[in-house]
Amino acid sequence: MQRPAVIAFSRLRPAPALALALACCGGDPADPTASAGTDPSSSTGDPTTPTDASTTTASTTTAPTTTDATTGDTAPAGEWQFVTLAEQTFPLNSTQVTVEFIRADRPDGGRSYLLYQHAPGANAPLVIQTQPYAGIDWTGEEVDARWAALGDGAHPDIDAPDPDAGDTIAYQWQDPAQAVGSNLVWAFNGFAVIHAYGRFYAGGDLADDVLDAVAPYAFARTRPGELDLERIGALGTSWGGMMALFGASQAPADAAPRMVVPISAPSDFADLWTWSTDTFLNLSLNPAMVSGFYSPYWRRAAPTIGTPPAGPAANPYMHSGLCPGLPGTLVVPHDSWDAIIPVTQTQDLAAACANVEPIYWPRATPLDPKTATMTHGPFAAEGLVPSVLIYTYAALVLALAPPEAPTVYSVASGPSLVLHLELVLAAQQAGEDVAWIVPRLRELADPRLQTLVAETNQLQPGAEVLASAVNQVWGTDFDADGLRAQLELGLPDPP
16 A cells, blocks of 8 residues: 555557556555656646636535645635646557646645546546556645655655654656556547546545545536546555545546446455554564554544544444445455455455445465565466456446447456466365356456457457466366356356
């Protein structure tokens, strides 16, 4: 949850390039991992140059207050206002895309920032990517300029509540071209994209980070001709998954997401408090590592929900308060060896909320808190494209694409699918219920889905890639049609 690590895939191309980068989080705050992007020199315009004030738009969506109000000109009480600070164009998929740099003036007096990449056509589906750690320097705010001047690396966490706590956090500047480069799958499908920035380094509190994730929905309402408000999806990882999850719970009813993908996300802060300050802390052979890791998060959580989380203020941040407000379908991946956010968070969320569909990476042995390090588990290291992305990207493109679209595009890797399906088979052979994987496999076998296969850089029907992986793991001989027929019944019987 602590550092801006990156899962990056480049040179995957069906001509033109279809590069992927999904920002996620977790690991050593003193060792931020840089990611590759497109050439920033190819963009035009200056994102620090404000455009004409006529670019301000308003939405009457209301939002709860937060203790981290930003001073300066704000929207009237009860309204969101959006100001386009600048526009740029970037090359992507052998064409040019238009990007707006947006300031959201919130009903609570705070500000949020969005990077909005236009779709090539009107009434487009929208993907929201929540980015808690990416450093941006185009806001015009002193705090962003100061952190950008510090440069990438670990720095004292002086802008968060309780600045004298002695914590250090990682900073990593994001070139806007890098953000655009991470949108290739969505652009390939004709979707618009919004990056919602949490600016963890800039301080704020838990409620402020959630409002940063609500801002894209309120903004979408101001672009009814450009964006299809019935086809919105959101995804994020760890603290970004938290933003995606709780932001969706506060989205306006007329712009609520159809699908949300919170990967390795904290979903119940009372349970997380017990894990991080008691269970894990007391079992770990390195308790200083555990307490130091979680400290910046609890400092941000305290003004919103208290520590320990309790009472009416904390209820919306627990499963009992979260589930009633969650719209759409939630596809929630979680590795059983996640030490940062225990897998029980997602297991309990799925038990509490009817619209949650988990994906698990079951392991032969349980996580050992004594020796565990601060990671989300090994699932992100599978092959060239981890299965977590294969499943969730396919789920999103199929959920958001209009029904008349004859073909949708995503990514695949046969070896990665085999690695995950071997875990599924082992759990099946042990008598565990693994029906949770069947909806995701049905999506990969959808006749509309074409996937760019990482190992060959060629487009191939997702059903063919999946059939090959299933045959290798279960010892079957399905073709695409045969596999689709089997999946209507469930998984093959274990060998």
